[in-house]
Amino acid sequence: MKPAAFEYFRASNAVQAVGLLQQYREAKILAGGQSLVPLMNFRLSRPSALVDISGITELARIVPTAHGLRLGALVRHQDLVDNPMVRETIPVLAEAAAHIGHWAVRNRGTVGGSLAHADPAAELPAVMVALGADIVVMDAEGERKIPARAFFVGFYTTTLGSDALIVAIEMPRPREPVGFYEVVRRHGDFALAGALVEAGESTGAVTWFGVTPAPVRMAWTALAEDEGLRRQQWERLTRDLDFAGDEAFRRPLAVTVAERAYQRARGGH
Template sequence: MKPPPFEYHAPSTMAEALDLLAKLEDAKVLAGGQSLIPLLNFRLASPAHLVDINGIAELEYVRERDGGVAIGAGARQSDVEDDKTVRRICPLLAEALGQVAHPVIRNRGTVCGSLAHADPAAELPAVLLAAGGEVVARSVRGERRITAQDFFKGVFDSALEADELLVEAWFPATTGPFALVEESRRHGDFALAGAARSGDRLALFGVAPTPVLADPTDPSHGLSPSGDLEATPAFRLHLVEVLVRRAFAS
């Protein structure tokens, strides 16, 4: 068996899930599993408990709210990508989803799971930041809204507390020109660098421990991206300049 030992919980309501998260020590929420299951398979993660939220029907929704779109924690990326409300109100999100991994991965992966995972090279956190969106976190203690700017804390690190469930992401309406551009070694891979544009706002990803807001006229100002086998820091800075030019030319 590849995943390390864990106790499996499959609540069927949100209230049950929140009770479990409040009660259990070292629990991890399992949503689409497209990041968490590989981490378990490699034994890079070994939580004592998995709280599987896939059976919670009340979290599977996409709806219009406060002039934007609210995406429930159970909504699959492929369903959100094809959703008419999303395409009408927040085309930037639909555009970005088309570039998240591959269609088969998106059939299972969730929008909220990707945000909670907080991968600095992922598209959706940058889209939430560029659009000025927020997430809704809930626990038995109550509910709070966290803006994108306050949510992403570091590499795979967010403002979510251990007992909180990210129940909804809210993306404001896309107004004005938008773009999601990225460069990766292979189609569908995590980006070496990328840019999300929503009107005049710009967020970069893959170049810092979290997605970052940047000035479109001087996007690499203050950036010091890390280097790895796939790209040097200098190459990432070069990509930022090129990608931002493309994002604002379209």
């Protein structure tokens, strides 16, 4: 399990990184390496070159904005867990980040890397979709924003071009309480199913992950007070989900995680 040979470049700023991506068409970005390097060790991914952006310190910052937070692409998962600003402004982000892998992985893995990798069972893509984050990407044309809800399009597939780099994520402060729940076989595993539920007074939305090829957000109006009726509503919402041929297992899980995330949003446990 040794990776194939590659050329290695260390970028000192985002513009340079984008230039290298253009120059080496089969290059990949190396940030924390926690998703990419295992694939390379299995030789399932064999980029001809790696563009290492981990030294670009300005991409590692968390800064407050008028509406919430701007996370540099290199912010580590453990920073999301520990950072007081994150914990206060978007507590569900810190909560979700704590469920990513294990400590050693969170110390290296980056927000941008997780979003670019787009594992359907990963937490951060779902958080971004639920909260309506914008993903700031840079390519030869310059910087632009892609709404998270238009970014994840399928299994490990995004609308990020192969010559583009995620530089930041702009996250709004949630207006409503958001509950997070996921089902994992072991602590730190990728989720079998997970959900974030934004629970407003009468309206709200659920974002599922792990059950479909990419996170899916669905809004509702008027949710029942009675748990039994509410489960039927979740059930109806799941009818439009693409369970990728594993419906018997995933649909009941989807209902359960939605209900439990909802209860957490409403202050339960």
